[in-house]
Amino acid sequence: MQFFGRCWHPDSVVLxxxxxxxxAEVIKRTQLNDLTTQQLVERFLQIALQQYDALQKGKxxxxxxxxxxxxxxxSELKRRPGDQRNALLPLLxxxxxxxxxxxxxxxxxxxxxxxxxxxxxxxxxxxxxxxxNAGFMLEALADGSYVPS
Numbered sequence: 001m002q003f004f005g006r007c008w009h010p011d012s013v014v015l016x017x018x019x020x021x022x023x024a025e026v027i028k029r030t031q032l033n034d035l036t037t038q039q040l041v042e043r044f045l046q047i048a049l050q051q052y053d054a055l056q057k058g059k060x061x062x063x064x065x066x067x068x069x070x071x072x073x074x075s076e077l078k079r080r081p082g083d084q085r086n087a088l089l090p091l092l093x094x095x096x097x098x099x100x101x102x103x104x105x106x107x108x109x110x111x112x113x114x115x116x117x118x119x120x121x122x123x124x125x126x127x128x129x130x131x132x133n134a135g136f137m138l139e140a141l142a143d144g145s146y147v148p149s
Contacts, residue, residue: 032076037084044073044106045091045099052098055129074106085110092118097130105137108148116141 032040047070054062077084091103092114104118122134140146 032072035076037077037080037087040073040077040084041087041091044070044077044088044102045094047073048091048099048102049096051102052096055098070102077106083110089114097122097125097127101130101134104134108141112148 035043047066051063051066051070054060054066074085077087085106088103088106089111091099092107094100094103100118101122104115104122107115107118116138119134119138123131123138125131137146141148
């Protein structure tokens with residue numbers, strides 16, 4: 001385990017506060033292919049939790065940087081043989097609304113029924129802004145303006 005300020009890195013999986021995102025970028029995009037699928041799932045989870053923290057604290061810039069990092073993790077999972085995004089399925093039942101929301105978005109193309117059900121639970125939770133975002137996604141899916149890929 002390596003310590004970087006208040007961040008710690010077990011097996012190269014980063015756990016930090018949203019304000020420490022610079023530290024979270026220790027694993028460069030080109031190194032994601034060196035991580036196991038489970039490590040990518042853990043990274044996805046930690047990024048979603050950091051996004052939640054950033055949103056709660058009104059740190060939009062931090063949230064946006066985390067979004068870019070998460071997109072890289074999602075792309076790496078999708079790129080792997082058999083499309084390993086399905087490894088995120090357990091996150092649909094996570095207690096944190098941001099984790100469920102981001103996992104559901106990612107899984108819409110490969111597990112649409114479970115992903116939609118998770119979006120419904122987030123929408124119905126009334127936890128803002130996640131509930132609003134989940135509602136918009138459900139509407140976009142229903143009217144065909146969003147087609148998952």
